[in-house]
Structure formats: C-alpha cells, structure tokens
Amino acid sequence: MAENRTPRDLETREKQTRYVYKPSSTLPDPTPEPGWAFRWIATHILGQSDPTNVSRKRRDGWEPVRSEDHPELMLAATPSGNVEVGGLMLCKMPEGKLSAMTEYYDNVSQQQSESVDNNFLRQNDPRMPLFAERKSAVTRGAGFGSGTK
Numbered sequence: 001m002a003e004n005r006t007p008r009d010l011e012t013r014e015k016q017t018r019y020v021y022k023p024s025s026t027l028p029d030p031t032p033e034p035g036w037a038f039r040w041i042a043t044h045i046l047g048q049s050d051p052t053n054v055s056r057k058r059r060d061g062w063e064p065v066r067s068e069d070h071p072e073l074m075l076a077a078t079p080s081g082n083v084e085v086g087g088l089m090l091c092k093m094p095e096g097k098l099s100a101m102t103e104y105y106d107n108v109s110q111q112q113s114e115s116v117d118n119n120f121l122r123q124n125d126p127r128m129p130l131f132a133e134r135k136s137a138v139t140r141g142a143g144f145g146s147g148t149k
Contacts, residue, residue, distance in 0.1 A: 044087030062091035
C-alpha cells in the first residue's frame with residue numbers, strides 16, 4: 001500500500017509575525033534639525049545641583065532646548081520649560097561652532113601628546129634607547145562588523 005506523501009520541501013508553514021524586542025533609550029533622541037548638534041548637559045550630579053557646569057556649557061555656546069520645540073519627546077513640562085531628564089538638560093549648538101570647538105580641543109590634545117613625547121625622548125640615550133610608539137590602531141574581534149582581516 002503506497003502512501004501519498006508530499007516532499008517536505010514543498011510543504012510550507014504558516015508564517016508567523018516575529019517580534020524583536022529593543023529596550024527603550026534612557027534619554028530620548030530629539031528630531032534632528034539641519035545645522036544643529038544636540039547634547040545632554042549635566043544639571044545635577046548625585047542629586048546635587050551643578051550650576052557651574054551648566055554656566056560653563058552655556059558660555060561655550062550650548063543653548064537649552066525648549067520642551068515646546070520638541071513635543072515628540074513626550075516629556076512632562078519642567079518649571080524652566082527646558083527638556084530635562086534625570087539631572088540632564090538637552091542643549092543644542094550650531095554645527096559650525098561645534099566643529100570649531102572640536103578642532104580646538106583636538107589641537108590641544110595633539111600639542112599635549114607631543115609635549116609629553118618630547119619630554120620623554122629628551123632623556124633618551126643612544127646606548128639605551130627609549131621606546132616611543134607614536135602610532136595607534138583600532139582592531140576588532142573576529143566576526144564583528146564588516147570584519148576584514
């Protein structure tokens with residue numbers, strides 16, 4: 001007695017919708033605005049107000065973001081009217097000014113590294129040379145990202 005069997009590769013299962021869980025971000029992301037960069041600035045540290053940090057960031061050019069300017073963040077209004085979450089205040093700065101500030105601090109960092117290297121190599125003796133590696137490389141584990149070896 002021959003059974004009428006359908007090969008497995010011709011059988012199909014009913015497709016089920018698969019949900020992938022992704023935890024929500026602790027800090028909401030504002031809708032990007034052309035020409036502006038956003039950053040969260042600390043207003044409180046360990047429950048203590050930090051007006052010095054806020055004042056310094058404001059002098060650097062960071063402007064507080066008003067909650068009515070970004071209703072998509074769905075945050076409760078604060079007395080100041082700014083977007084604040086857990087001791088952090090959302091601020092924005094023109095991208096050109098941020099680029100100039102980043103370039104300035106990159107130059108300061110480069111000058112400090114060169115100063116340390118010069119001071120270190122000043123003590124160099126040809127009979128016993130000091131090791132000074134000036135190159136850095138970023139490596140990734142196998143199978144991470146595009147992963148070219």
